[in-house]
Amino acid sequence: MTSGCAAPIELDTLLQYWLDELEPEASDSVDEHLLACGECSAKLAELAALGRGIRDVFHAGRIYAVVTPAFVQHLAARSLRLREYRVPCNGSVNCSVAPQDDVVLSRLEAPLAGVHRLDLVSTRPFGEGEDRVEDVPFDAASGEVVLIPRLAVLRQAPAHRHRVRLISVEAGGDRPLGDYTFVHRPYG
Numbered sequence: 304m305t306s307g308c309a310a311p312i313e314l315d316t317l318l319q320y321w322l323d324e325l326e327p328e329a330s331d332s333v334d335e336h337l338l339a340c341g342e343c344s345a346k347l348a349e350l351a352a353l354g355r356g357i358r359d360v361f362h363a364g365r366i367y368a369v370v371t372p373a374f375v376q377h378l379a380a381r382s383l384r385l386r387e388y389r390v391p392c393n394g395s396v397n398c399s400v401a402p403q404d405d406v407v408l409s410r411l412e413a414p415l416a417g418v419h420r421l422d423l424v425s426t427r428p429f430g431e432g433e434d435r436v437e438d439v440p441f442d443a444a445s446g447e448v449v450l451i452p453r454l455a456v457l458r459q460a461p462a463h464r465h466r467v468r469l470i471s472v473e474a475g476g477d478r479p480l481g482d483y484t485f486v487h488r489p490y491g
Contacts, residue, residue, distance in 0.1 A: 308342045317347050321354070368451045369423060369439040370408075375449055378406055388485075395484035400457045402490065407457060409450045413469050413480050415443040420472040421480075423448070426465060437472075462488050 312320075312333060319325050320333045337344045360366050379385060383405040388396045392412050400407050415421070423436045441448050448469060465487060469480040 308340050310336075312336060312340075312343045312346070314346070314350075317343070317350055321347060321350050365453055365455050366451070367453050369436065369441075370449050370451055371440050371442055372445050372447070372449060373442075375408060390483045390485075392481035393483075395486060397486045397488065399488050399490045400454060402458075404454070407452060407454055409452070409483075409485070411448045411450065411467065411469060411481065411483050412446060413441075413448055415441055415446055415448075415480070418443060418471045418480070421448065422470045422472055422477070423450075424468040424470060426467075457487065458490075460487055460489070 316325070316329075316333065320330060323330075325333065337347060357366075361368075375385070384403055386400060386404045386407045387410060388398050388408070389410045390396045390412065392414065394412075396409075398407075398409075418441070420437075421439050421441050423439050425434050425436070426432075427434060439448065450467070465485040467483045467485070469483075471478040471480050
């Protein structure tokens with residue numbers, strides 16, 4: 304497939320432009336190109352629509368995510384009402400979600416020094432098996448992994464226990480880092 308644009312803007316550059324992360328000169332150049340190029344403008348519109356869709360499902364509490372501490376700072380800066388639970392390595396926490404909470408997050412304390420790849424294993428509610436999320440983001444220096452559960456699901460959930468395991472994936476095989484238990488109770 305040939306492009307109608309003689310010099311298409313790279314996807315990474317479009318994303319930086321949309322996030323307002325380009326230097327002013329580069330941003331001005333992209334502005335000029337977008338005014339003259341319908342193809343690149345359409346790509347930017349697709350990126351913006353994808354961003355809106357992700358934001359909508361996130362705000363609706365329909366996404367389970369592992370995020371960095373920097374992302375949590377971004378949420379706090381937006382004045383969202385955060386309910387946070389800190390869970391020690393191999394520990395548990397009693398938890399709930401209030402009607403006014405915008406985001407619930409769990410900070411799993413873990414020995415992350417030297418870890419290069421981290422997987423998360425989560426039990427499905429009510430003993431229906433496990434899910435493994437591979438290569439989750441983490442900041443080793445923070446000593447924690449931050450989870451954001453699906454808020455919409457938590458609001459409707461009856462009392463239950465939920466278990467999460469962190470695993471360092473290494474050349475010699477998996478190395479368990481910690482187990483975390485959430486004892487959920489409906490609000491009120």
